[in-house]
Amino acid sequence: MIQSLLIANRGEIACRIIRTARRLGIWTVAVYSDADAKALHVRMADEAVHIGPPAVAESYLRGEKIIAAAKETGAEAIHPGYGFLSENADFAEKVIKAGLVWVGPKPDSIRAMGLKDAAKKLMADAGVPVTPGYLGEDQDSKRLQKEAGAIGYPVLIKAVAGGGGKGMRKVDASKDFQDALESCKREAASSFGDDRVLIEKYILSPRHIEVQVFGDSHGNVVHLFERDCSLQRRHQKVIEEAPAPGMDEATREAVTSAAVRAAKAVNYEGAGTIEFIADASEGLKGDRIWFMEMNTRLQVEHPVTEEITGQDLVEWQLRVASGETLPLAQDELAIDGWAIEARLYAEDPAKGFLPSVGKLEHFDLGEDGRIETGVEEGDAISPFYDPMIAKLVARGDTREEAIGELASILDEAEVWPVKTNAGFLFNALLDEDFGDARIDTGFIERKLDQLVPNADPDDSIWRAAAAVATAEDEGDPAAGLAGFRLNAMSQPSASLGHGGEFRRVLLDDEPIAAASGFRDDERVVVFYEGQAYEFERAARGSVGASAADGALIAPMPGKVTSVEVSRGEKVAKGQRLLTLEAMKMEHGLVAPFDGTVTELTAKAGTQVSEGTTLALVEANS
Structure with missing residues (x-):
């Protein structure tokens, strides 16, 4: 077994890997940027190495710095987590050439699945069903439009090197194709340095079904059943569950067998996910589920698989990377219960899901369920990285029990002043259609207005x-x-x-x-x-109210962005007098009663300290 491990990642996944490594007696090394100097994963690790400024391009994506950190600390192996360098075949190769153990699939396997068009051809040759579409080399725009017409609208244009919802456009009619193609190619070139695309048939009632696979260096490959990740917003997963609702045994056998064939086709080692798109217009059926892509790493949503199988997938990764055989054979794995995961993001649904950053002055996610997080109370949500605060995971004997448990966790979540999507997630879980498993990838977009909570208290x-x-x-x-x-x-x-x-x-x-x-x-x-x-x-005065003596006091440090009254002006109770911007949020300070502005020290554009008196209103006699 590996004795020392460097985690080339940050946040909740780094903390999660450290917990398993610690249980196995493995010495852990964290890496961190300037922004993460006091982060939880740094505090948890046995040792930590600084690797650069906050920007990922200068820190977490600098492979040479990460390898140097492993050498400096004597770490035997590198675990990439997910994101960042986890699916970078060149980095994996450099790790191996440096004499270190790479906790992940072989570089050739990563490359084989890295481009969507090549991966689909490989899967078709291996007998894995693929979505009808065009995967050809000819990228002439007229040829692409002709192929789209032959497939039949609606179609999906996808960047061959894409991922995370980038470089993807749905096209409903021929007249819209060229504009969508140009937009998709621009985004693909900007995001991936490769503007090539493929065309797929757009599935009208799509479910996102994925299968967890695992291989070892001895030729063994197993699956750990499926997950349903259909609840998405802008192609980003929001709520995931295992097993998939409505999956009968015949369909499960068809999709999991296809996933194992896919993994064997690339001599796969370690944790991987085979992603499928299902036409669920008539329920889940084995002949209506097609291969989309393979993620050659551990997935964000892996905890739901762990909860229904009783396995620690990070431990499996470390054992396989150490040269051991898979801990269990296929016939030793079984589904027990139901699990659901929700991604808690630092974002404000009421403002179009804009990211929310700042210090977590109050942070309590309770003690129920399984909480995967990389922050504690007093930590800060940084503008430099993914806004996910935590993964909230609930398990039950039935889907209904798991939904109820997760809804309870969300109901009791306490995060402030950073805004979160907890209320949005709560509403999604309690939606009648979700409860009845009437779901597809368009669920959230269709119901967005009713899922976003009312920001005004009743x-x-x-x-x-x-x-x-x-x-x-x-x-x-x-x-x-x-x-x-x-x-x-x-x-x-x-x-x-x-x-x-x-x-x-x-x-x-x-x-x-x-x-x-x-x-x-x-x-x-x-x-x-x-x-x-x-x-x-009202006893102190600030946002939305003022002190009994009429003083408007800055509730926190911030910038006065506007002053909407002048000295001597008569004002009405509740009238906004000025606006303070703090932590990228605007706070209106209003008149506590009808009266006259007798003092006004606030000036637009100036920074003020917490507790500063900004204005004084004298009540009408």
Whole structure:
């Protein structure tokens, strides 16, 4: 067995690999950029080596620095995780030539599956069903359009070197083909340095089914069953589950056997995924599932496979890389239960899923299920890397149980001030069509408006915020900062502001949302069904409300982006007076009551510190 391992990656996958390595008694080495100097994977590893500036092109994609770090620390092997250099055959070759163990497939296998057109030809020769389409060398635009017409619209134009949804265009009619082709080729050239494309038949009711395969250096190949990754947004997976709903044994045998043939065709070693597209218009059927591509690495969604098989796939990788045979034969593997994974991203669904960055001042994902993350409370979400905060994984004896467990985890997720898609994921899980497994890859786009949570709190959430604001602390006067789950009412009212609206909320016998929350001197934050709602406390003044004496105080360091009133101007309660930008988000500061602006120190374009008085409003007499 390998005794020391360098992980050429970051974030949650680096932490996940370190956990398995530690359990196996393997010494671990992390690499990190300037932006990750204090990251969790660095803190977890036995040793860490700095490899460059934050930009991936100057750090995590610098293969020579990573190999040098392995040599410097005496690491025997390199595990690439996923993304970055994990499917770079040239890097894998250099690792091997440097006398190190590469925890992944052979470079020739990576190359064989690296180009979509060549991979499809190889699969067709191996008897693996492939999607109808054109894979020819002739890239003349007129020839491509002719082939698209012969296939029949709608078609999909795909970059041969593509991945992650880039270099892909759906075309519904011949008149749109040339514009889509030019756009696709530009994106492919920019993203992959290769503008060649292939044409595929577009499947009208597509399900994304993939099979986990594993091979060793002794010629053994097995599958660990299938996953369904149909819930996607812009070709990026959002929710994955195993096994695939609606998969009968005959169809499972057809698709998993095809996956094993595909892996054997390239003499595959290590963890890999064979991805298929299924026409699910009449349910899953073996003769309507076609090969799309192979990912020659560990997948983001591998935990759901681990949960239903009871296997640690990273341990399998390390054992195979050490020259051992596969831990289990095919007839020793079985499906037990159901697992679902949701990708928790730092993004704001209410603002078109824009990334959200900044410090995780409050971060609690609970203790239920399986949480795969690379951050802890106090860490920061960086603008330099993928915005995934965590993978939330739930297992149950049935699909219904797994859905319920994951929905509960999302409901109780507490992340602030960074925005997340937890509420969006919660809504997707509880959607009736999802529950009935009426899903395909267009599910999210069709339902987007109803899945994005309302950013404005309803009356029950206002009341929950008031309960948090007035709850009695137990012992430590700062206890409210730790967060708590609401139980009973305490004080009768609280003055709160949200999004420019100011209210005095009375706590009587009306219902309160079953929320959790925390407070500090300036704000109350309530978490409900994955969504975070921030309220400003009138006692201190800030966003959405002001102090009783009319002072508008900066709630955090930021930049004044606009001042919408002047000194001496009469203002109405709730009127926005100025806007503060902090952590790439805008915060409106409003008048607490009808009155006159008697002081105005804020100036557009200036930076202000937390606690700075920006304006003063005097109430009408």
